[in-house]
Amino acid sequence: MANGICVFAENYNGNIEPVVAELVSAAHFIKKTTGEKIQAVVAARDCEQLAAQLEQSGVDEIYAVKTDRDCTFQDDALSQVLAEMIKRIDPASVLVPATPMGRSVFSRVAARLGCGLTADCTELLVDKREDGSFYIKQNKPSFGENVFVTIVTKEGCYPQMMTVRPGVYTPYEAAPDAEVKVEYFDDIVLPESKIEIVEALPASSDTDSILAAEVVVVGGRGAESEENFELLKRFAGKLEAAIGGTRPLADTGMIPFEHQIGQTGFTIRPRICISLGVSGAIQHTEGIKDTKLFVAVNEDENAPIFNVSDYGIIGDMKEVLQRYLEL
Ligand SMILES: Cc1cc2nc3c(=O)[nH]c(=O)nc-3n(C[C@H](O)[C@H](O)[C@H](O)COP(=O)(O)OP(=O)(O)OC[C@H]3O[C@@H](n4cnc5c(N)ncnc54)[C@H](O)[C@@H]3O)c2cc1C
Structure with a gap:
């Protein structure tokens, strides 16, 4: 039975992105009702350093894959690794930053897992079905941003996967020295990528x-x-x-x-x-x-x-x- 609120630990240049702390806040909000564990998934060459940062972030469990090369922007390869990780962890929900990376990687993960992906949520609420199971109400602007809609993943379909817009949740302030389980999937290997990075330039957006x-x-x-x-x-x-x-x-x-x-x-x-x-x-x-x-x-x-x-x-x-x- 799928269980857990899984957060994608987006990272860049050896650092967990600040938006991850916002998603951990959203996960704690869900946890208050469902009581599930909060999990983080990270796959990167420098994943020990990233796992150490995540240990201070307020998650309960960290699942990591150490890749043999830097896989930033190699979304085709990274999505295969993350899909395999999520299959093994079997969380009830996956929260992803609605960033260019989160959107690109997790649309591929969703296709691999055959689940849905709600894009650009601005509010996550939890409700209970008659059989006692919980589900997430994924609220987001839609139809050219003119109406506010609630999307619910079909009953029995897991994980409920969604991207969450940056800036919506206040970053989570974790208690120091909390006990966190860290597990490495050593047998998951980053496959070849069809994407070759020629040059990386800083974003011009302000x-x-x-x-x-x-x-x-x-x-x-x-x-x-x-x-x-x-x-x-x-x-x-x-x-x-x-x-x-x-x-x-x-x-x-x-x-x-x-x-x-x-x-x-x-x-x-x-x-x-x-x-x-x-x-x-x-x-x-x-x-x-x-x-x-x-x-x-x-x-x-x-x-x-x-x-x-x-x-x-x-x-x-x-x-x-x-x-x-x-x-
Ligand atoms: C689903 C949905 C999502 C939306 N999302 C957003 C959103 O993210 N952000 C957003 O901003 N809106 C959003 N809107 C639109 C929102 O409902 C309002 O229409 C919009 O915020 C109004 O913008 P405004 O205050 O600039 O304009 P108006 O409502 O037209 O107000 C202009 C104000 O300026 C005052 N004024 C005029 N001239 C002067 C002056 N010289 N000196 C001092 N005061 C003056 C007037 O008295 C008036 O109060 C959304 C609407 C929908 C339906």
């Missing part, structure tokens, strides 16, 4: 800057005019803040999608967030609810954004920013 920023200035439709957006950029520059926005700003291309905040965008946890010309729709405020200090500027005193802000300024953002910038 998503990280908004996820890691201490201060974020968020623009809404009220900042959509060229003049207002220019003021917003100068304001953000003065505060050395990252710029985020609501969906209308991403739709019009004023900000890249990677800077859209909300249910179908990214979740940010800055120290300070200042929002300008944002109405405060729930689909947006879900992405900023963990901000420590939240200031909102809106000309409409009844705007819902004031219900979630710590401080509010009722006024035209243009006037407010011009005064601040002393124009």
Whole structure:
């Protein structure tokens, strides 16, 4: 009988990726109801070093395969190893970061295992069937991000496999020196890959800057005019803040999608967030609810954004920013 919540320990350059700690949080949320063990799977040339990092991450069991070469980007070969590992571990669920690597490798793993793969979940909930078995409600935006759907893996089909969007869960803070079981599958060998890595270049996306920023200035439709957006950029520059926005700003291309905040965008946890010309729709405020200090500027005193802000300024953002910038 399938049992366990398995997390894919994505790694790069000898380090476990930070998103794995977020998935461990999601796994602990599931564990509270199902009581299952949390497992991590890792396959890499430097897997002893990675296993040592995972021992401090809050998982109960680590399953590892040491490969004879670096297999980063060799998704065809890596997916064969991971599929074999998951077959042996037989977990009830597998949580994968919704990153380019997670998506590419685990679509292949799912095909090998003949199970489904729900992509891009933003919320995982647990429910119980009449026979007492648990299942995961995999919530995610769908149909061009216009509706929120719940996907449930067919009864009796295991593992329930899903990718989870980075930034949704708060990274898990593990207790030090917890006892963790580590098992190596020495007989699983990395097969030949048809992919040859010619050159690796750092990603040009600056998503990280908004996820890691201490201060974020968020623009809404009220900042959509060229003049207002220019003021917003100068304001953000003065505060050395990252710029985020609501969906209308991403739709019009004023900000890249990677800077859209909300249910179908990214979740940010800055120290300070200042929002300008944002109405405060729930689909947006879900992405900023963990901000420590939240200031909102809106000309409409009844705007819902004031219900979630710590401080509010009722006024035209243009006037407010011009005064601040002393124009
Ligand atoms: C399934 C689904 C998922 C969604 N996901 C997201 C998401 O991830 N992120 C997201 O942001 N939205 C999302 N949305 C859209 C969301 O519902 C709202 O439509 C959107 O957040 C509104 O953006 P806004 O506040 O910029 O615009 P508006 O709602 O049009 O508000 C503009 C605000 O600016 C104020 N204003 C105008 N001019 C000025 C000025 N000069 N000075 C000060 N204030 C001014 C107005 O009073 C108004 O309150 C989603 C919707 C759906 C259905």
